[in-house]
Amino acid sequence: MAILKEKVLSVHHWTDKTFSFKTTRNMGFRFKNGEFAMIGLEIDGKPLLRAYSVVSPNHEDHLEFLSIKVPNGPLTSKLQHIKVGDEILINSKPTGTLVCDYLLPGRNLFMLSTGTGLAPFMSISRDPETYEKFKKVVLVHGVRTAKELAYMDTLNNLNKDDIYSEVTKGNFIYFNTVTRDEWPRKGRITTWINEKKLWTALQIEEFNPEEDRIMICGSEEMTFEIKGIFEKLGSLEGSTKVQGGFVIEKAFAEK
């Protein structure tokens, strides 16, 4: 397995807790939309790598990532200071379970995320194959404060964008929720699902485990809570080996 060296092309700080950056891409680095790779920096002469979902869809010629800034985090306390031209290490072997191929064919796809758990869904939402497989593609992003709604403008515009309107054909739905600030859609994603308010708010057919598919990416707590809800509704978990009704990935490891 090789470690590729890429150059930072741009950096965008969303808040004091999150930022995004783009890098060059060795086109030999192949990935499925939704997968993650080990990326990082050389620190004290050694590579320090962490798992990161790729934000940019795999047809683009650069790579993009969305990152947390963990105070005193071994990697992100340094990564948050990267500048254009700096070197990023990227392990050449991406992997992950948040891939449409690991879901059974279905009607509507729901991608449910909190915080940086949004990252893998940014590439899946811009993948033409997603829209060939599903009638409606719904991306739900839950955060604490409104300014943490990374990529909100891109997502609000996806159906109107010069390039992506051809891809989504109006079938993409973006739905954000905020727990702490005043916001038109307040509350936790689990509450929106448990109270069945989500389907009404989306003006979409109510969830049917036979037909609808789910992807979940967030904190460990959120991931397992939502997994439990869909299992109770009769959906079965898929994996890289067996297709299922839903697939999950923790957006980060809790310590």
Ligand SMILES: Cc1cc2nc3c(=O)[nH]c(=O)nc-3n(C[C@H](O)[C@H](O)[C@H](O)COP(=O)(O)OP(=O)(O)OC[C@H]3O[C@@H](n4cnc5c(N)ncnc54)[C@H](O)[C@@H]3O)c2cc1C
């Ligand atoms: C499959 C997978 C995919 C991941 N994808 C991403 C991604 O796309 N973007 C990203 O920023 N991180 C992602 N992570 C987390 C990432 O691997 C690192 O943990 C993160 O970059 C912090 O690294 P660190 O060395 O600074 O601190 P670490 O020592 O790795 O983490 C310290 C603590 O910070 C908290 N933490 C770590 N990451 C996050 C996060 N993303 N959101 C909230 N709290 C967090 C946890 O409590 C953790 O115990 C992913 C993790 C996994 C397992």
